[in-house]
Amino acid sequence: MPSSSPSMTKPKPQGFYSSTFWADYLSTQHSRLPKLGDVTENCGSSRRVVRFLGGNPGPMQLQGTNTYLVGTGRSRILIDTGEGHPSWIMNLTGYLDDHDISISHVLLTHWHNDHTGGLDDLLLHDPDIPVHKHMPDLGQHPLRDGQIFTTEGATLRVVLTPGHSADHACFVLEEESVMFTGDAVLGHGYSVADDLGAYTESLRLMRRLGCSGAGYPGHGDVIQNLPRVLDMYIAQRAARERQVCSVLAQAPPSLTVEDVGERLYGELASSSDSFDTAVRPLLDQVLFMLADHGKVGSRLVGIGPGQRRHWFVVQSQTV
Known part of the structure; x- marks a missing residue:
């Protein structure tokens, strides 16, 4: 059907x-x-x-x-x-x-x-x-x-x-x-x-x-030249994954998505409006994809409205 x-x-x-x-x-x-x-x-x-x-x-x-x-x-x-x-x-x-x-x-x-x-x-x-x-x-x-x-x-x-x-x-x-x-x-x-x-x-x-x-x-x-452009697309996404993993690996024990954004994008992530519309959606996609692939993990910290997800590199992974 x-x-x-x-x-x-x-x-x-x-x-x-x-x-x-x-x-x-x-x-x-x-x-x-x-x-x-x-x-x-x-x-x-x-x-x-x-x-x-x-x-x-x-x-x-x-x-x-x-x-x-x-x-x-x-x-x-x-x-x-x-x-x-x-x-x-x-x-x-x-x-x-x-x-x-x-x-x-x-x-x-x-x-x-x-x-x-x-x-x-x-x-x-x-x-x-x-x-x-x-x-x-x-x-x-x-x-x-x-x-x-x-x-x-x-x-x-x-x-x-x-x-x-x-x-x-x-x-x-x-x-x-x-x-x-x-x-x-x-x-x-x-x-x-x-x-x-x-x-x-x-x-x-x-x-x-x-x-x-x-x-x-x-x-x-x-x-x-389709092969060259495909290589560019793949490299661009791989570079973003490496950046996120590197930030997590260098800042133990774990980081929130806001922490990751600040380390990667500086002033762009300092404004809540800029972060919520321009940074968070992209980082969330990358982080959850890396989690699906077993490269990063996360845990919820806190209770109630203040509960936040903290991300960390899985120790068996190399950056």
Whole structure:
């Protein structure tokens, strides 16, 4: 039986991602982004890929959501459906009509509305297109790890990559050793994760697959060297883990999350507002992930409203 996804509305930023620090960072990043065309043929120099921009630029969406038409024949596969802006469906259906192309399958990277919001408009255009997603909604088909979808000129292999969302999936284009990365890896900057532990494992899995070419992200320009960018993502997360473990190891017997934040971020953590919105959510994710991996432990100290969780390095671990 298909399982229900979360409510099909755009997720609201929470914690660090609703902070003024994050907003300022995104604003700066957005001002530096290259311009992308609404429709880009031979995207990433591939004759197999046409990119359609979702028409929804924004702080979290960068230039907008990327959707991709994959293949070389009269029947092709569509990856993601944008957010539902009229320009997207007009550009897509106009291209299909002009080139006498139909869509054999829709593959969704994950449930977030900026990747699925245009689906209803597409199905009004052609209600018989099968839709596939990991953890599918009613009427959709499930994706299985390793599942193959073929069309003229293209073979796509499913790679389940939870972390950014529980149902996230990527797709490898076998003919070119490239990957459609959804929101696991972006064309600019770094992505965010619902489950940091699962996300980190998914990044490592993506790296082990050995795709030697480009990455086609859910947001941003084509990633020209996907292995290098995956290495950067993995290194960034590993460095944060080492920093947290090092702080805990050097300050026995244990530290609260506030103590860890002060030692790592200094003045940024000294303001309660800054700490609660910009530091605590990130550190909590890292600490609980390290605890799941047996690298750190914690204990509750005190009683009642004053009870606090104190963290420490597990002695068998080396930093």
